[in-house]
Amino acid sequence: MNHEVAWNWLWENVERVVSSTVPLPRPYEKAVRNFMFGLQEEQLQTIRIKTYADFFTRCPAGQEYFKQSTTRLYFILDKINEMTVEMFASPLKLVEEISAVGLRHVGYGVPIELIPPFVACLSDTMAEFTTDDMAAKAYSWCLTLISKILNRVIMEGSTVVMKAINTNSEVELKKAISLAPRGQRAKQLLEVSVGTQSISPLYWAIDSGSLSVANAIIEDLLIIRADRDVYYYGCDALFTRHPEVLHRLCNSAPTLLLPLFDGLIWRSRLTSHGFRRVNYYVKHLIQ
Structure with missing residues (x-):
C-alpha cells in the first residue's frame, strides 16, 4: 500500500472520530449534571451496594484488590461519580487527578483487566436509575473516558x-x-x-x-x-x-541508614604506606 494512501486513510478516520465527538460535551454535560444531582441518597446507596455486588459476581478476582472497609468503597464510588461531572467543568484539572490516582494504582499493582468490568457494572447500574437515554449514554461515555485515561496511566507507569x-x-x-x-x-x-x-x-x-x-x-x-x-x-x-x-x-x-551512609564513602583498592585513600561524599548532608 502506498504510504500516502495509508496516511490519508489514518487522518480521515481521526477526522471522522473527532468530528463526531466534538459536539457531544455540551449536551452530555447538561444530561449528566441533571441526572447526578437528581439522585436521592436512598438511590445512591442502592447504586453503591448493587455496583460492588455485580462487580464481585462478574469478576471475583476484584475482591483481592477491594479489601477496604465498606465506607471506603462507597467513598471511591462517590468520587467516581463526582469525576463524571467534573470532567466537563475542569477537564485539565481532572486529568491530573486521574493521573495521580493511576500512579497510585501502579504502586498497588492493580491489573488493568479489572477496569472494564468495573466500568460496565457501574454504567449498567446507573442506567437502571434513569429513563433518559441521553443521561445514561452521557454517563457511560464520560466514565469510559475516565477509565481510558486511568488505563493509559497505569500502562505507562507500570515500569x-x-x-x-x-x-x-x-x-x-x-x-x-x-x-x-x-x-x-x-x-x-x-x-x-x-x-x-x-x-x-x-x-x-x-x-x-x-x-x-x-x-x-x-x-x-x-x-x-x-x-x-x-x-x-x-x-x-x-x-x-x-x-x-x-x-x-x-x-x-x-x-536503610547504614547502606545510605556506606554508599556515600569511596575506598581505594590500593594502599600506600599502610594507608588507603577514602572519599566521603557528605556535601548534601552538611548543607
Whole structure:
C-alpha cells in the first residue's frame, strides 16, 4: 500500500472520530449534571451496594484488590461519580487527578483487566436509575473516558522497577534495572512520571514495606560506574530528587541508614604506606 494512501486513510478516520465527538460535551454535560444531582441518597446507596455486588459476581478476582472497609468503597464510588461531572467543568484539572490516582494504582499493582468490568457494572447500574437515554449514554461515555485515561496511566507507569517493587523481590529489581543504561539508572529508580504527575519508586518501596527492594535501590544508586567518557554516581540524583531523604529514613526506615551512609564513602583498592585513600561524599548532608 502506498504510504500516502495509508496516511490519508489514518487522518480521515481521526477526522471522522473527532468530528463526531466534538459536539457531544455540551449536551452530555447538561444530561449528566441533571441526572447526578437528581439522585436521592436512598438511590445512591442502592447504586453503591448493587455496583460492588455485580462487580464481585462478574469478576471475583476484584475482591483481592477491594479489601477496604465498606465506607471506603462507597467513598471511591462517590468520587467516581463526582469525576463524571467534573470532567466537563475542569477537564485539565481532572486529568491530573486521574493521573495521580493511576500512579497510585501502579504502586498497588492493580491489573488493568479489572477496569472494564468495573466500568460496565457501574454504567449498567446507573442506567437502571434513569429513563433518559441521553443521561445514561452521557454517563457511560464520560466514565469510559475516565477509565481510558486511568488505563493509559497505569500502562505507562507500570515500569519493570515498579513491578519488582510490587513483588518485593530484590532479585527481580536487579534484573529489571540491569537493562537500563548507566546514565538512566538513577532516573528509573527515583521517578516514574506520567504527564505532570510522578511518584518515587524508592519512597513507594519504603511506604509499602518493601525494605529489601528499597535497600537494593539505595545500593544501586550509590555504586560508582564509568565508561570511557564519564563516571556515573547517583548521589546527586538521590539528594536532588529527595533532599529530605535522610529525615525520611530516620522516621520510616532506619535500617536503610547504614547502606545510605556506606554508599556515600569511596575506598581505594590500593594502599600506600599502610594507608588507603577514602572519599566521603557528605556535601548534601552538611548543607
